[in-house]
Amino acid sequence: MHAGHVMAGLGGASGGDGGVDAAGHGGEYAEAAGGVISHNPSRVDGTSDRAESVEERMGKSGGEQGDGEHTDRAHADGGGEAAAGVTRRRALWIGGGSVVAAGAAAFAARDELARWWWRLPGNDKPRAAGEVDFRGARWVAASPANYRRADRPADYPIDRVVIHVVQGSFATALRVFQDPDHEAAAHYVVRKDGYLAQTIRELDVAFHSGNRGYNERSIGIEHEGFVDRPESFTTAMYASSARLTAAICRRYGFPADREHIVGHVEVPGTDHTDPGPHWDWDSYLRLVRAELRRTARATEGPPERNA
Structure with a gap:
């Protein structure tokens, strides 16, 4: 010691x-x-976690889209207007979720850029001697x-x-x-x-x-x-x-x-x-x-x- x-x-x-x-x-x-x-800045400040959450949501959206396609087939087979209504709601949910996911990813990227821009050559953070x-x-x-x-x-x-x-x-x-x-x-x-x-x-x-x-x-x-x-x-x-x-x-x-x-x-x-x-x-x-x-x-x- x-x-x-x-x-x-x-x-x-x-x-x-x-x-x-x-x-x-x-x-x-x-x-x-x-x-x-x-030493991973994105892991430290949480941006990787946010990016993973976006990916998970996008993956879930893909799964829901598959369910919607299945519902469309059911409707074509005589499932009725109720199935079509569910499909439309799912499509709207998917579209909205994609917008949210894209916005979250953009926010994470902007946040990361704001943290690290000054590390680029010529962009040193001002410091008085x-x-x-x-x-x-x-x-x-x-x-x-x-x-x-x-x-x-x-x-x-x-x-x-x-x-x-x-x-x-x-x-x-x-x-x-x-x-x-x-x-x-x-x-x-x-x-x-x-x-x-x-x-x-x-x-x-x-x-x-x-x-x-x-x-x-x-x-x-x-x-x-x-x-x-x-x-x-x-x-x-x-x-x-x-x-x-x-x-x-x-x-x-x-x-x-x-x-x-x-x-x-x-x-x-x-x-x-x-x-x-x-x-x-x-x-x-x-x-x-x-x-x-x-x-x-x-x-x-x-x-x-x-x-």
């Missing part, structure tokens, strides 16, 4: 595209080899080898925060995240004094958890320190990290609970143990929820006074 996120991969990459080591810190190669979730998603964070760009460009949450809905511990210093985390041979990185790094760096835009899929599905749906936050040293986790670090996590919960609309805020150790398929036994989950979640309440009150403003 690897304790933290960074130190286990400092020896260099042992895999291909995105594979750091046996731990699989989050690289694409390691995730694909594990077979956790296939050095722009951060959390006010006060310092931008320190990770190597492009350590993440995958995306258009989240349009292509991959975000509903998780994954908590990591570096097993090293703040500076160490930034250094290895800038190293293309490391092939892993988290979106943010938090220092002991609460100082924050953002290394990957939240739009993009960071290779941080060792599970492709979790990478696509989550934001990864690294914390300076060591899992076996309780002094690593300072009050300033908890407070700063909680403000960041609350902002992420608010931005993407998911609750601040242990289903949606998890440790690296809880990611399926990982062999990491961070954030470890000294991470105070109860205090951390209280801080996140308190921050959410505070920002909600600030948004609502003061109560109106009676005239």
